[in-house]
Amino acid sequence: MIRIKNLSRRIPGGPKVLDDISFEAYPGDFIAIKGDSGSGKSTLLRCLALQEKWTEGTYQFDGKDIFKQGFSGKMKVKQEVAYVEEKPYLFPNKTALKNVIIGSVSQTPAWRRWTGMVRSDDYMGAMDMIEKRGLIDKAHQKASTLSGGERQRMAIARALVHGAKVIAADEPVSGLDPHTADQVLTDLKALCKEQGVIVIAVMHQGDWAERFADRILGLKGGKLVLDVSGRRLTEREKSLL
Numbered sequence: 001m002i003r004i005k006n007l008s009r010r011i012p013g014g015p016k017v018l019d020d021i022s023f024e025a026y027p028g029d030f031i032a033i034k035g036d037s038g039s040g041k042s043t044l045l046r047c048l049a050l051q052e053k054w055t056e057g058t059y060q061f062d063g064k065d066i067f068k069q070g071f072s073g074k075m076k077v078k079q080e081v082a083y084v085e086e087k088p089y090l091f092p093n094k095t096a097l098k099n100v101i102i103g104s105v106s107q108t109p110a111w112r113r114w115t116g117m118v119r120s121d122d123y124m125g126a127m128d129m130i131e132k133r134g135l136i137d138k139a140h141q142k143a144s145t146l147s148g149g150e151r152q153r154m155a156i157a158r159a160l161v162h163g164a165k166v167i168a169a170d171e172p173v174s175g176l177d178p179h180t181a182d183q184v185l186t187d188l189k190a191l192c193k194e195q196g197v198i199v200i201a202v203m204h205q206g207d208w209a210e211r212f213a214d215r216i217l218g219l220k221g222g223k224l225v226l227d228v229s230g231r232r233l234t235e236r237e238k239s240l241l
């Protein structure tokens with residue numbers, strides 16, 4: 001469970017880009033974030049994954065205040081909250097499977113990158129996760145040849161293999177054709193419902209958030225201006241964003 005209270009983020013010497021954000025997320029929640037360009041959506045995801053510093057606020061993760069816990073609390077969040085960028089980096093000349101096994105650069109011990117050694121249980125775990133993302137026939141393909149949607153799903157598989165319990169996905173369906181976007185979101189939703197993963201995804205364009213999310217958060221100028229259950233937004237609610 002995640003409980004964020006009064007999160008603010010000020011760019012050093014610059015503006016406040018997140019202002020007093022509070023919300024909670026429970027296992028199995030699929031939360032969409034909407035808001036115009038520059039409203040703070042990506043910054044919020046990066047703050048959740050502790051990839052950006054918080055200026056103020058408290059962060060409870062599994063019932064513990066992670067800033068009070070110090071290093072071990074931050075490590076737990078970094079391990080369990082995966083920020084999946086809009087265009088996730090995969091090692092282009094390695095297969096999709098190898099990318100999923102070895103993880104992102106920061107997750108991979110240097111010796112593993114150098115030797116390329118793989119344990120058999122790592123191999124099976126990665127293949128299972130790739131199969132669940134509907135990509136088993138792409139496992140041995142070079143990452144550079146995957147489509148945008150396939151890269152996103154491989155990056156999600158990679159995060160899950162490496163212990164993620166929260167997927168913070170930045171625009172997981174932008175630039176995808178409607179059929180692929182539907183597949184990606186159906187997969188994310190199943191992940192929430194079947195495995196209790198929390199998915200927090202920026203989905204500003206179209207009606208994807210309304211169709212798939214349990215809850216919609218809306219940001220404007222760094223403030224949380226909307227927090228409603230996932231449904232068609234009213235004209236008044238849309239006008240807040």
Ligand SMILES: Nc1ncnc2c1ncn2[C@@H]1O[C@H](COP(=O)(O)OP(=O)(O)OP(=O)(O)O)[C@@H](O)[C@H]1O
Nearest residue numbers: 011014015017035036037038039040041042043044
């Ligand atoms: N390091 C930084 N220095 C200065 N301004 C920054 C920095 N990081 C973010 N900002 C500003 O903070 C605001 C929020 O940025 P953010 O990327 O979170 O917005 P966003 O809602 O994700 O936008 P988009 O939909 O265009 O990706 C923007 O005005 C951005 O210019």
